[in-house]
Amino acid sequence: MLFHVRMDVHLPRDLPPEEAAEILAREKAYSQALQHSGKWRHIWRLAGEYANFSIFDVQDNAELHEILTGLPLFRFMKITVTPLLRHPSSIREDDS
Structure with a gap:
């Protein structure tokens, strides 16, 4: 299953720089x-924001949830998930 995921990162201003560097690594x-x-499958930075758009290709909702909650930055993120379905007019065979 394909999912479009927007991740907005909100690091606390008082997070010690050493801790932030370790989490980011x-x-x-x-x-x-x-x-x-x-x-x-894909990750794009959003210009001017500490955010990204990503495309995940996983078995199901549960696998996506496991991946997202495993992100070291998860506790500092607002995440929006949209399931994707291949459009019938798509000419790309690898869209599913």
Whole structure:
């Protein structure tokens, strides 16, 4: 199943810089491992915001939930999930 996910990050201003750097390093490693596995198909930064649009290709809602709650930045995020379905007019065979 494909999902469009918007993630808005809100790091607390009083988060110690060392702790923030450690969390961000874990986040990068986690997200890149998911990208290499094919589960996190696309990620785009939103210009001017600490946010991204991503496309996930996972088995079901439960797997997506497990991935998202495993994000090191999860506790600092507002996440919006939209399930996607291949459009009948799409010419791309890999849209499903």
